[in-house]
Amino acid sequence: MFGALFLKECKQTLKSPVYLIYVVVFVLFVNSQLSNDGWREMQELQEPMPGQSYYGETITHDKALIMEGTLANLMEEVSHNSFATYPLGFYKGVNLTEKEMERAKEILKQCTGKSFETLTYEEFQGAMEEICRLVGKGSSYEKKSYENRIYVPMTYEQAKTEYDQLCISDRLTKAGMRLFCDYAGIVLSILPIFIGVSRGLYDKRAKAQQVIFSKSALGVKVVLSRYLANLTLLCLPVFTMAFYLQMPLYEMAKEVGVRGDFWAFLTVPSVWLLPEIMAVLALAFLITEFTDSILAVFVQTVWGIGGLFGASTLVGDFGLKLVARWNTMGESALFSSMEKELFINRGYYAAFGVLCVLLTVLIYERKRGKGEKLYGKVRETDH
Amino acid sequence: MEAAIEIRNLTKNYGKKQALSNVSLTIPQGMFGLLGPNGAGKTTLMRVLATLLKKTKGEITVCGVPIENNRQIRSMTGYLPQEFSMYGNMSAYEALDYLAVLSGMSKAERKVKVMKTLERVNLAEKKRTKVRAMSGGMKRRLGIAQAIIHDPEIIIVDEPTAGLDPEERIRFRNLLCEIAKERIVLLSTHIVGDIEATCENIAVLNQGKIVFQGKVAELLSYVEGKVYHVEIPVTELERVKEKYMVTGILTTGTSAGVKIIADEKPFPQARWVQADVEDAYMYLMHRESEALSVYRE
Numbered sequence: 001m002f003g004a005l006f007l008k009e010c011k012q013t014l015k016s017p018v019y020l021i022y023v024v025v026f027v028l029f030v031n032s033q034l035s036n037d038g039w040r041e042m043q044e045l046q047e048p049m050p051g052q053s054y055y056g057e058t059i060t061h062d063k064a065l066i067m068e069g070t071l072a073n074l075m076e077e078v079s080h081n082s083f084a085t086y087p088l089g090f091y092k093g094v095n096l097t098e099k100e101m102e103r104a105k106e107i108l109k110q111c112t113g114k115s116f117e118t119l120t121y122e123e124f125q126g127a128m129e130e131i132c133r134l135v136g137k138g139s140s141y142e143k144k145s146y147e148n149r150i151y152v153p154m155t156y157e158q159a160k161t162e163y164d165q166l167c168i169s170d171r172l173t174k175a176g177m178r179l180f181c182d183y184a185g186i187v188l189s190i191l192p193i194f195i196g197v198s199r200g201l202y203d204k205r206a207k208a209q210q211v212i213f214s215k216s217a218l219g220v221k222v223v224l225s226r227y228l229a230n231l232t233l234l235c236l237p238v239f240t241m242a243f244y245l246q247m248p249l250y251e252m253a254k255e256v257g258v259r260g261d262f263w264a265f266l267t268v269p270s271v272w273l274l275p276e277i278m279a280v281l282a283l284a285f286l287i288t289e290f291t292d293s294i295l296a297v298f299v300q301t302v303w304g305i306g307g308l309f310g311a312s313t314l315v316g317d318f319g320l321k322l323v324a325r326w327n328t329m330g331e332s333a334l335f336s337s338m339e340k341e342l343f344i345n346r347g348y349y350a351a352f353g354v355l356c357v358l359l360t361v362l363i364y365e366r367k368r369g370k371g372e373k374l375y376g377k378v379r380e381t382d383h
Numbered sequence: 384m385e386a387a388i389e390i391r392n393l394t395k396n397y398g399k400k401q402a403l404s405n406v407s408l409t410i411p412q413g414m415f416g417l418l419g420p421n422g423a424g425k426t427t428l429m430r431v432l433a434t435l436l437k438k439t440k441g442e443i444t445v446c447g448v449p450i451e452n453n454r455q456i457r458s459m460t461g462y463l464p465q466e467f468s469m470y471g472n473m474s475a476y477e478a479l480d481y482l483a484v485l486s487g488m489s490k491a492e493r494k495v496k497v498m499k500t501l502e503r504v505n506l507a508e509k510k511r512t513k514v515r516a517m518s519g520g521m522k523r524r525l526g527i528a529q530a531i532i533h534d535p536e537i538i539i540v541d542e543p544t545a546g547l548d549p550e551e552r553i554r555f556r557n558l559l560c561e562i563a564k565e566r567i568v569l570l571s572t573h574i575v576g577d578i579e580a581t582c583e584n585i586a587v588l589n590q591g592k593i594v595f596q597g598k599v600a601e602l603l604s605y606v607e608g609k610v611y612h613v614e615i616p617v618t619e620l621e622r623v624k625e626k627y628m629v630t631g632i633l634t635t636g637t638s639a640g641v642k643i644i645a646d647e648k649p650f651p652q653a654r655w656v657q658a659d660v661e662d663a664y665m666y667l668m669h670r671e672s673e674a675l676s677v678y679r680e
Contacts, residue, residue: 004490012472206470208468210462211463211467211529212485214434214457216454217486218454222485369453370437
């Protein structure tokens with residue numbers, strides 16, 4: 001019975017205009033983002049040779065450069081008394097009071113009045129912590145931010161190491177799929193909401209709720225078949241696009257003598273994007289079942305955008321953010337060091353998705369025995 | 384298994400509002416009519432029986448199965464709600480097949496029964512018609528098809544003929560009578576004609592209470608010898624309506640033929656006529672409202 005129900009739900013979703021819009025928006029968005037320079041460079045990958053004028057850029061972990069870059073940024077923001085912060089993912093310009101400005105200038109003076117040889121990293125960190133207290137959360141002076149945002153040109157050795165890692169540990173396709181997941185993850189933090197809300201309200205809109213409630217099928221079967229059908233169809237264009245975008249990389253890998261990972265189009269998005277889709281869709285199901293409204297669209301859009309802008313860097317800083325960013329091609333060593341953090345993040349969202357589905361089942365069954373409404377007054381015409 | 388629905392002291396409250404009050408009812412096999420004005424509690428009772436609402440107090444058994452056994456009750460019940468519809472983009476066949484899956488039917492069963500049931504409700508030729516393109520009558524027929532497809536012991540139909548044209552209404556009533564053989568069909572309506580044409584046993588619900596339960600003939604006996612027809616001048620109409628219970632008026636020019644229910648002959652020229660269920664129902668409701676007003680005073 002479950003299989004038949006699942007297939008029927010898939011058919012229903014395929015016929016839905018909301019699903020069609022989802023596919024079009026997803027494909028256009030990912031296509032537009034992956035036609036950028038980085039993706040093209042990837043497809044024209046060449047082994048770096050000594051004597052080249054430019055080898056690309058990389059995030060530096062050189063403390064002196066981090067201090068230099070961060071203090072230069074601080075000087076500019078102090079001079080304009082305008083500090084960019086992203087406390088909840090959204091831009092918030094902060095202007096300090098006269099007293100605070102005096103203190104900020106004093107901190108800047110303390111740091112820049114010394115040569116970089118005499119300014120220790122600990123002193124610098126202490127100064128930045130004080131700046132953070134003045135300007136509030138989400139500024140460029142938070143440790144995880146300034147340590148991951150200063151780019152420097154790569155040396156030949158760095159470029160060669162990066163190239164080797166790209167070919168050996170990432171087998172090219174994995175690195176490409178990480179970048180694909182970065183872009184796809186942005187749009188997938190929002191789009192599944194519409195599919196979930198649309199399905200959640202469909203019975204009510206079609207005036208089919210009462211008759212479906214009266215059938216003997218268990219709530220868990222009804223909800224799960226709907227959820228899995230929607231999840232499958234949401235994943236369909238994701239994996240299709242991943243496959244389509246991976247093919248040129250796979251071919252190119254052959255050309256440079258690397259055995260590309262053919263299954264990267266399945267494995268990387270499965271770890272990176274599937275938990276995100278699961279969580280977003282499940283929460284949309286839950287909120288819609290609970291409220292019988294489109295509230296999820298507003299709540300989850302804010303959540304999605306917050307998750308997108310909440311990261312202090314576009315590469316890493318996974319934490320428990322909904323959108324896991326990796327807006328770079330390669331950086332394999334850095335990724336390896338953060339892989340565990342990503343797994344924890346994705347595991348959390350997968351578990352969150354499962355929990356939301358279970359709660360949706362409970363609410364569905366409760367509504368079934370309470371006459372559609374969980375709360376509120378019963379209309380006169382109801383009896 | 385006992386083929387009856389037994390309801391004992393059923394009460395259903397919506398917050399402070401009492402929708403059903405101490406209802407006790409036995410619904411035997413065959414067509415059973417539940418009559419009552421709008422807001423009497425009919426839909427509430429239907430939903431409680433279809434396990435879509437939880438009772439506040441009382442006991443209900445359906446063919447011996449306590450109502451608390453939701454899943455078992457649902458598998459033995461077919462329910463046609465007052466406002467039945469399905470997904471507009473589904474065809475009649477797809478909608479019925481989908482609901483048959485939800486009723487736990489296997490693929491092999493569905494293959495045979497979906498088409499057979501569509502034939503039974505005269506929708507076989509319209510099997511590809513989308514639900515959104517169906518007329519009210521077609522939708523009700525699809526509704527009854529989904530209620531009977533899994534061969535339930537009990538069929539609950541809530542105001543099935545409301546909004547249908549006379550031809551569709553008669554066709555639908557006949558269909559209900561056909562499927563009522565060897566089953567319990569509980570028909571709720573505020574249209575007295577539907578009950579008169581189809582049910583032998585009825586109950587009348589008013590303000591959440593059962594005010595009559597028995598055979599149609601028993602209800603008719605309430606007004607036996609009390610229904611009169613009289614021709615009066617149109618100018619007398621208002622005065623007559625104030626004094627007597629009028630259940631029918633036919634105006635022709637300056638005179639009007641009036642059907643009156645009265646304990647004694649209202650006018651010397653009045654002649655006694657055969658009472659129908661509508662007269663009996665009106666009499667009953669009038670008596671109930673008078674009793675209620677005396678109680679309130």
